[in-house]
Amino acid sequence: MSLFHDNTTQIIAQDITLTSDERVGLNVTLIFQGGKILGTGNLTGNHTKIIAPACQIFSSGVTVDGTWDIDCAYPQWFGAEAKDKSVFSDNTANGWESSTDCSDAINKAIKMKGVGEVFLPCGYYKISNPIIIPIGIQLNGVKGMSLLTDSLLNDSPSRNAREYGDDMAMYDGTILVADNFINHLSGAETYMVYVNTKIDNNQLQVMSRGHFLAGQVTGISNICFKRKNWSDNDNIMESPSYSPNCIYSATSININNVRFEDFIQAVCINSNDALGKTYYDVKSIINCDYAFYDTIENYNVQPNEIKYAFDLGYLGDALIFEHNAIHQGKYNKGVKVRSCHGGRISSNIINADVEIKDCKALSFNNNHMEGGHVIKVDRSCVSMESNYIERGYNIPFVFSSEDQNDKTIVSMNNDVIVFMDIPRNYNEGDEETEGVVNYPTLFNRFSNDSEYDIKIDKSIVLNIAHLYRYRIGDQSQKLYPMGIKICKSDDTPLKDFNDFSYMLSQNSIICCGYNVDKNFTINNINSLHLYSAAKNDGIYWLAADGIYHYKYQVIYDKQRRLLATRNNSQLFVVSNSPSMYEDNGLMHYSSGGVFLIISDDDGNSARGTIRLFRRRGNSWDSGSDFQYVDIPNTNNYFLCDNGISVNGYHWMPATTNDILTGALGIESITYQGYNVVCRLSGNDANSMWQHGDVLVKTGTNPTIELK
Numbered sequence: 001m002s003l004f005h006d007n008t009t010q011i012i013a014q015d016i017t018l019t020s021d022e023r024v025g026l027n028v029t030l031i032f033q034g035g036k037i038l039g040t041g042n043l044t045g046n047h048t049k050i051i052a053p054a055c056q057i058f059s060s061g062v063t064v065d066g067t068w069d070i071d072c073a074y075p076q077w078f079g080a081e082a083k084d085k086s087v088f089s090d091n092t093a094n095g096w097e098s099s100t101d102c103s104d105a106i107n108k109a110i111k112m113k114g115v116g117e118v119f120l121p122c123g124y125y126k127i128s129n130p131i132i133i134p135i136g137i138q139l140n141g142v143k144g145m146s147l148l149t150d151s152l153l154n155d156s157p158s159r160n161a162r163e164y165g166d167d168m169a170m171y172d173g174t175i176l177v178a179d180n181f182i183n184h185l186s187g188a189e190t191y192m193v194y195v196n197t198k199i200d201n202n203q204l205q206v207m208s209r210g211h212f213l214a215g216q217v218t219g220i221s222n223i224c225f226k227r228k229n230w231s232d233n234d235n236i237m238e239s240p241s242y243s244p245n246c247i248y249s250a251t252s253i254n255i256n257n258v259r260f261e262d263f264i265q266a267v268c269i270n271s272n273d274a275l276g277k278t279y280y281d282v283k284s285i286i287n288c289d290y291a292f293y294d295t296i297e298n299y300n301v302q303p304n305e306i307k308y309a310f311d312l313g314y315l316g317d318a319l320i321f322e323h324n325a326i327h328q329g330k331y332n333k334g335v336k337v338r339s340c341h342g343g344r345i346s347s348n349i350i351n352a353d354v355e356i357k358d359c360k361a362l363s364f365n366n367n368h369m370e371g372g373h374v375i376k377v378d379r380s381c382v383s384m385e386s387n388y389i390e391r392g393y394n395i396p397f398v399f400s401s402e403d404q405n406d407k408t409i410v411s412m413n414n415d416v417i418v419f420m421d422i423p424r425n426y427n428e429g430d431e432e433t434e435g436v437v438n439y440p441t442l443f444n445r446f447s448n449d450s451e452y453d454i455k456i457d458k459s460i461v462l463n464i465a466h467l468y469r470y471r472i473g474d475q476s477q478k479l480y481p482m483g484i485k486i487c488k489s490d491d492t493p494l495k496d497f498n499d500f501s502y503m504l505s506q507n508s509i510i511c512c513g514y515n516v517d518k519n520f521t522i523n524n525i526n527s528l529h530l531y532s533a534a535k536n537d538g539i540y541w542l543a544a545d546g547i548y549h550y551k552y553q554v555i556y557d558k559q560r561r562l563l564a565t566r567n568n569s570q571l572f573v574v575s576n577s578p579s580m581y582e583d584n585g586l587m588h589y590s591s592g593g594v595f596l597i598i599s600d601d602d603g604n605s606a607r608g609t610i611r612l613f614r615r616r617g618n619s620w621d622s623g624s625d626f627q628y629v630d631i632p633n634t635n636n637y638f639l640c641d642n643g644i645s646v647n648g649y650h651w652m653p654a655t656t657n658d659i660l661t662g663a664l665g666i667e668s669i670t671y672q673g674y675n676v677v678c679r680l681s682g683n684d685a686n687s688m689w690q691h692g693d694v695l696v697k698t699g700t701n702p703t704i705e706l707k
Contacts, residue, residue, distance in 0.1 A: 004041070006052035012037070017390065018062060024048045032057045045112070052077065054121050060104070062143055070266040072117035072140075073109040075125075080105035082123020089178070096126070096179075103129040106605040110137050112329070120174045128180050133195045134207050134495045135214045135251055141223040143257055144173010179228040181244045191268070192225060195249035197275070206250045206276045215252030215282035224259040225266075245307075252316060260309070264332060266290045271338070280313060284320040291327045308336040309352060319343025319362075326350050334373065337362070356380050371424075372449070374398055379406045385413045390420055391648065395450045401459035407512065411463040417453050417484060419648030421473045421539065421640055439590050443542045446644035446675065450453025457489035462510040471640055471647035473538050481505075483632025487527045488514060499670075501632035502607045518671040525666045526564045527600040528554045528608050528633070532594045536640070539593030543643025543651075543692035547585045548594065549623060550574035553660060555609040555630075556669055561662030561687045562678065564608065571613075571659055587643070594641040598633065607634050612646060613654060628654040663687040667698060 002025035004010050018039035024046050029513070032052035037043065040061035045068040048055075054074040058064070062078075076082070080102040088096050102125040109118045115136035122142045133139055176192070183190040195218065196207050210517040223247050245265035247255070253269075260266040263405035267285060271278050279551040290309045309332045312319065319340045326334045326349065334352030335345060337359060344363045345354075351371045356362060359380040364387065369375070372392010377399045389396045396417060398419075401408045428442045453469055456462060482502030486494040496516040497504055509517045530552045551573055554564035563570045574596065576585060600606040610631040615623025629651050631639065639646050666681025675692040681699050689695070689707040695702045 002026075002046070004030075009238065012057075018043065021687075023066070028296040029086070037062055050077075053121075056393070058108075064108060065115065070113065070116075072114040072119045074110040074119060074121070075102060075105040076121070077112075078108040079123060080109075080120070082121055082125055082174075084123060096124075099126045101126055101128040102132050102176075103127045103131055104129050106139075110134070110139070113137060117458070120176075122174055124175045124177055126179050127192060128178075129182055130191065130194045130199060131176075131186065132198050132207075132279055133193060133218070133220070135196050136217050138217075138219045138221065139193075139223065140219075140221050141174025142172070143222045144175065144224055162463060173224055174222060175224040175226055177226045177228050177242050177462045178246075183244070190244045191246060191248040192227075192263075193220070193245045193247045194248065195220075195253055195272070196251035197248060200536075204275065206270075209276050210250070213252060215254050215280070215284060216253060219254035219256065220247065220258055221254075221256040222258070222259065222554060225263065227263050239427065243685060249280075249313075250275055252283045252532060254283075255285045255288060257287045259291075261291055263290075263292070263309075265307040265311065268278075268307075268311045269316070271311075271314035273433045278313060279315040281317045281556035283312060283316050284322075285310060285324060286322050287310075288324045288328075290332075292331050306332060308333040308355070310335045312337040312340070315339045317342045319345075321345045322347055324348045324350075326352050328352070329372075346530070356382055369396075372396070376400070377408055377410055378402060379408055381409045383411045383413075385411075386414055387415045388418065389415065390418045391449060391453065393445065393449055394488070395452050395455045397454040399454065399456045399460045399462065399616070401457055405459075407459050407461060409461045409463075411465075412467050413465040415467050417467070417469045419449075419469060421471050421647075422640060424542075433451040437540070437590070439540075439542065442540060443644065446542060446642060449645075449648065451485060451650055452487040452491075452493070454486045455489065455491070456486060456494070456510065456514075458513050459705045460510065461512060464510070466507075467505055468634060469648060471638075475642060480636045480638055481634045482636050482649075483634050485632070485649075486510075487686050489648070495558075498632070499609065502609055502634050505632065505634055518673065521668060521670040521674050522607070523668050524606055525556070525668065526566055528598065528606040528610070529600065530572070530574050530596055530610060530639070532577050532597040532600050533574045533580055534595045534597075535564040535579045535587075535592045536595035537592040539595060539640045539642055541587050541589060541593040541643045543589070543590050544616065544625070545586065545588050546625075548587055549615050549617075549620045549641045550596070551613045551620065552593075553611040553613075555611050555660060556666075557676070558660070559658050560689060560693075562666055562669060562676075563660060563662045565664050565666065565682070568664065570661055574612075589643075593643060594644075596639040596641065598637055598639065609633070610639075610641070611658070611660070613659070614651075616640075626654045627651040628658050654699065 003022040006026040009162045011031045012035035013033045013036045016037050018041035021042040023044040026046045028483040029049040036057050038059040042063045044066035047067050047069050049069045054076040056079045057077045081100050093607045117138045120141040178192045184199045246263040247267045309326050334350045334354050336355045339358045339361050342361045347366045351367045353373045354375045357378045365385045368388045370390045374394050375397050379401050399408050423437045428438050469484050482503040485498050503520050533550050556562045610633050613628045616625040617623030627647050629646050631649050663684040665680050667679040670677040677694045679696045693707040695705040
């Protein structure tokens with residue numbers, strides 16, 4: 001017997017109590033005007049329509065099944081309560097602590113809708129049990145954030161007070177808060193939301209094994225997910241190992257405009273064969289924001305707890321990971337993608353490590369990475385273009401192939417590798433304020449940051465176009481490019497590239513076996529001048545106090561000893577500007593550093609390796625602490641010496657043997673593979689020619705010599 005007659009419209013102004021399972025008649029429309037369906041039992045829809053506001057119309061004892069013809073389902077129909085900011089911030093028996101767990105109501109709304117939208121209006125929802133989303137459901141809310149003032153939430157005072165102000169709490173939107181979360185799984189990590197998976201007898205099971213493109217019909221959007229961080233006192237926080245991660249999906253999914261706060265992992269796409277098919281095409285994560293705040297400062301995060309914030313699973317074509325932000329990278333890594341056959345990771349802020357493995361036709365473009373994290377590419381074909389990458393302690397790009405029979409092929413075009421020569425706000429000081437600098441920490445970064453920009457193994461094919469290192473002393477500073485440096489898998493330098501980085505950073509190919517193709521011509525051999533050294537308050541000086549003197553050489557080929565020559569000399573003096581003579585030119589620790597200006601005869605800056613020397617003392621001849629640094633200059637105009645490095649290239653101990661002498665009067669050098677054609681007018685006896693080199697001696701009696 002049906003609860004209502006077929007093809008009727010029923011106005012429910014009074015409560016109706018179920019005493020057993022009931023089935024609604026065919027094509028019934030239920031209009032709720034103050035009444036509810038109470039009691040205990042299962043109510044089965046039969047193409048049933050509901051017209052009701054977003055408030056409770058079913059008691060907690062009522063479950064639903066069958067078909068319901070509704071535009072969207074509201075968890076409020078089943079008793080979900082969206083609390084406002086004042087309730088959420090009140091962690092007492094009369095406030096948030098006594099709030100109702102909304103996960104059951106959300107799950108009932110999802111089951112009622114079957115396929116389509118489940119909508120959560122604005123507010124804070126307490127979630128203590130997993131939310132289960134089958135294929136075809138779109139769980140949607142209202143865009144917003146959960147940031148409260150530090151006085152209301154045990155959050156980072158400096159962050160909220162500086163960015164938002166005490167009176168500007170941002171809380172509008174739909175916010176699902178994992179609080180006192182219950183792990184229903186045996187021996188497995190738990191998640192707040194499961195997509196196309198369910199928990200039966202404490203085990204995770206896939207709900208549907210279909211091979212359709214579920215990412216087109218299954219999604220989560222406009223929701224902030226937050227893990228609650230109430231502490232018993234100001235020092236102790238709950239351990240993340242006892243807290244849920246956020247979203248686990250065993251299908252492709254579209255996640256859009258979602259914010260993740262204080263989760264170790266935001267999204268994990270299933271790659272466990274035990275759960276069935278793992279090939280999920282058309283995955284997209286767009287416009288999302290991940291933050292793990294400094295409120296977790298006291299967490300003792302173990303290495304096995306440091307996960308990728310977004311683990312995009314195994315296989316799956318047409319991947320889109322775009323316009324997202326991943327902050328910090330202190331307790332988490334960034335993005336991991338495996339075996340993607342066509343996709344893009346584009347226009348993101350990723351302040352954490354990235355891993356790309358066994359992928360083909362994947363583009364990594366226009367991303368911004370701060371904090372000195374690492375991009376690893378293994379056994380993949382990847383195009384990288386116009387990425388902004390801040391260097392740090394680690395080598396920013398690591399390309400490998402694991403099995404030497406496999407290859408990794410990477411094209412890099414117009415990527416910007418940045419050496420940040422100012423205090424960063426991760427314990428070095430605040431670049432937004434003046435005078436707040438942690439000099440020992442700043443010294444430690446300058447001293448220990450990697451000398452190299454890329455690490456490769458011998459099975460890598462690397463195509464480079466306009467790939468430079470930039471020294472940044474001001475976020476809005478102009479572009480002054482320098483060459484990059486590459487090391488081999490054993491951390492030894494790839495000298496065949498590095499010695500010619502001043503040209504090869506502009507255009508080059510490195511083939512398997514560390515073979516570097518060199519085909520270029522150098523003219524204007526003697527035009528590069530490093531003509532002035534001046535004190536500059538925009539540079540931090542972190543070496544010993546003293547008076548410093550500089551000289552330099554311009555080297556084009558270290559092995560052959562091909563150098564610039566002027567007035568029969570190949571070692572040139574850098575003149576000190578008047579500002580260097582102030583206080584007798586004495587440099588002081590933590591005061592301004594040294595600013596050096598490069599130019600050529602046209603007022604620009606030619607290309608070449610600048611080997612810069614310095615001594616500390618009253619004069620060059622009597623000075624001590626003899627040091628040198630090789631700087632691959634690619635049309636750069638300024639060099640900045642902070643005492644530890646010059647534009648990120650480290651000072652090294654020098655001897656007189658590091659002052660090179662070579663052929664005189666070189667006019668041009670043309671590289672043709674491993675040999676050169678060199679035009680010169682002077683003595684070539686001091687150079688180290690290679691077999692197959694060609695010398696064209698100009699002058700009154702020109703000759704050609706084959707070495």
